[in-house]
Amino acid sequence: MIRSDRMAAVDRNAEAFGVPRKQLMESSGNAIARAVRDIAGPGASVAVVAGRGNNGGDAFVAARFLDDYDFTVHLLGRPESINSTISRENWDALQTGDYDTEAVTDSRTLDLGDPDVVVDALLGTGVSGAPREPEASAIEAINDSDALVVAVDVPSGVDADTGETPGVAIDADRVVTFHDLKPALADREDVTVADIGIPDAAELFVGPGDLLGLERDPRGHKGDFGRVLVIGGGPYTGAPALSAQAALRAGADLAFLAVPDGVADAVQGYSENLIVDGLVGTRLVPEHVPELLERASDVDAVVLGPGLGDADTTLDAVADFLAEFQGRAVVDADALQVVPDVDTDATLVCTPHQGELQAMGGPSAEDWRERADAVEAFAADIGHPLLVKGAHDVVSDGETTRVNRTGNPGMTVGGTGDVLAGATAAMLSALDPVSAASVGAYANGTAGDLVVDDHGYGLLATDLVDALPDALWGGEDE
Numbered sequence: 001m002i003r004s005d006r007m008a009a010v011d012r013n014a015e016a017f018g019v020p021r022k023q024l025m026e027s028s029g030n031a032i033a034r035a036v037r038d039i040a041g042p043g044a045s046v047a048v049v050a051g052r053g054n055n056g057g058d059a060f061v062a063a064r065f066l067d068d069y070d071f072t073v074h075l076l077g078r079p080e081s082i083n084s085t086i087s088r089e090n091w092d093a094l095q096t097g098d099y100d101t102e103a104v105t106d107s108r109t110l111d112l113g114d115p116d117v118v119v120d121a122l123l124g125t126g127v128s129g130a131p132r133e134p135e136a137s138a139i140e141a142i143n144d145s146d147a148l149v150v151a152v153d154v155p156s157g158v159d160a161d162t163g164e165t166p167g168v169a170i171d172a173d174r175v176v177t178f179h180d181l182k183p184a185l186a187d188r189e190d191v192t193v194a195d196i197g198i199p200d201a202a203e204l205f206v207g208p209g210d211l212l213g214l215e216r217d218p219r220g221h222k223g224d225f226g227r228v229l230v231i232g233g234g235p236y237t238g239a240p241a242l243s244a245q246a247a248l249r250a251g252a253d254l255a256f257l258a259v260p261d262g263v264a265d266a267v268q269g270y271s272e273n274l275i276v277d278g279l280v281g282t283r284l285v286p287e288h289v290p291e292l293l294e295r296a297s298d299v300d301a302v303v304l305g306p307g308l309g310d311a312d313t314t315l316d317a318v319a320d321f322l323a324e325f326q327g328r329a330v331v332d333a334d335a336l337q338v339v340p341d342v343d344t345d346a347t348l349v350c351t352p353h354q355g356e357l358q359a360m361g362g363p364s365a366e367d368w369r370e371r372a373d374a375v376e377a378f379a380a381d382i383g384h385p386l387l388v389k390g391a392h393d394v395v396s397d398g399e400t401t402r403v404n405r406t407g408n409p410g411m412t413v414g415g416t417g418d419v420l421a422g423a424t425a426a427m428l429s430a431l432d433p434v435s436a437a438s439v440g441a442y443a444n445g446t447a448g449d450l451v452v453d454d455h456g457y458g459l460l461a462t463d464l465v466d467a468l469p470d471a472l473w474g475g476e477d478e
């Protein structure tokens with residue numbers, strides 16, 4: 001089952017991995033043609049009713065695979081209003097190939113004739129709300145006809161994700177959907193799921209499609225995109241500061257730090273963008289937990305661990321905090337070892353490197369494919385999503401597993417893990433844990449790839465922080 005936002009991401013990743021959308025559309029059209037052949041023999045009359053998006057484009061392609069049928073294409077609207085380049089190219093191919101097409105500019109003039117089959121290609125996953133005119137009248141005309149109706153991807157008027165029909169909707173005899181079942185189709189028996197050649201890699205590997213979910217609400221005001229609290233420091237000062245700066249560069253609006261008093265000035269000294277509050281003493285202890293819970297209740301995501309060290313009292317404090325905390329947190333560094341033994345209602349993303357994973361009782365495997373399977377099993381076992389760092393980062397919540405390939409060997413320098421934790425926390429304030437970890441890893445690695453040319457193996461964690469915005473919002477290039 002796949003939702004339309006995920007489908008759009010996979011589609012974009014397929015393009016990045018060398019299979020552009022137009023190729024997928026060719027496969028979609030071919031699959032529609034096969035469905036028509038299944039229900040009506042050569043020579044049957046087929047009327048396509050197409051909208052101006054890619055749903056219509058899929059059906060334009062089908063015409064070329066059904067030359068032995070009596071085929072007519074009715075485009076709802078002017079050809080200039082086709083709003084996707086690849087659909088327009090396929091429309092143009094029908095003109096050049098002298099196919100029987102008409103542009104219907106007034107839906108009252110739509111005359112389907114008396115076809116054996118109607119292909120409904122009006123609206124697919126791009127619909128929002130109830131069908132407007134002229135689509136609404138066309139849907140009624142199709143429902144009134146005696147033809148067998150083959151719907152492309154989803155019956156027009158049906159919301160692919162929810163199955164809701166806010167207005168009129170096509171009453172289909174057959175649905176040809178692409179790549180994977182859409183939630184709206186789950187209970188239907190007349191659905192064919194067509195493999196359109198999207199490579200598995202487009203689902204498994206994190207890619208630019210995964211960034212599509214980050215488009216910021218333009219109405220958003222300060223605080224909407226995320227407030228992040230970093231709980232860290234004590235023995236170290238740089239680690240929590242790096243995490244907090246990375247969270248800001250990855251889109252968080254405010255980054256707070258809760259660090260022991262002994263290092264608060266040092267941490268604040270790194271940047272005026274950080275909001276630093278001291279905790280009494282020189283390291284985290286259980287007495288701090290009530291105050292931390294209160295501060296954490298005021299943010300969207302927490303980073304727990306950077307620079308805390310592994311003193312027994314500090315690890316006790318981490319355990320006490322997690323036992324009570326119910327929000328979202330990225331757990332990193334020494335705090336990780338506490339997680340398997342803690343019963344918590346919090347939503348966690350644990351970010352171990354392979355050594356830390358083993359210290360948590362997790363698996364080790366040289367081959368990244370074996371590691372991906374083992375990490376999936378371990379995530380299911382401990383009940384928390386994992387982001388296991390390596391040349392191939394593995395993200396899994398025990399059910400969904402993703403692999404990130406961005407990054408380079410220059411990133412073994414100290415502090416890159418702190419940057420990753422902060423970036424992931426910014427994402428966790430807006431996305432589900434697997435998406436947040438996937439995008440965090442992808443952005444961190446891409447930032448490394450952007451700066452490696454300038455700095456080679458001399459790159460620093462602070463270089464990554466500065467490159468994060470470009471990695472996330474810098475454009476389409478991989």
Ligand SMILES: NC(=O)C1=CN([C@@H]2O[C@H](COP(=O)(O)OP(=O)(O)OC[C@H]3O[C@@H](n4cnc5c(N)ncnc54)[C@H](O)[C@@H]3O)[C@@H](O)[C@H]2O)[C@@H](O)CC1
Binds near residue numbers: 056084125
């Ligand atoms: N990965 C993918 O997403 C793939 C998509 N494909 C096809 O592309 C379709 C999605 O294409 P698009 O995103 O172009 O969108 P659609 O073709 O589903 O519809 C978008 C068009 O409908 C208009 N529209 C939106 N809401 C409307 C409403 N309530 N009343 C009237 N018009 C409305 C939009 O302005 C736009 O012109 C899928 O359903 C599928 O058929 C396939 O080619 C294969 C791959």
Ligand SMILES: [K+]
Binds near residue numbers: 121
């Ligand atoms: K449709």
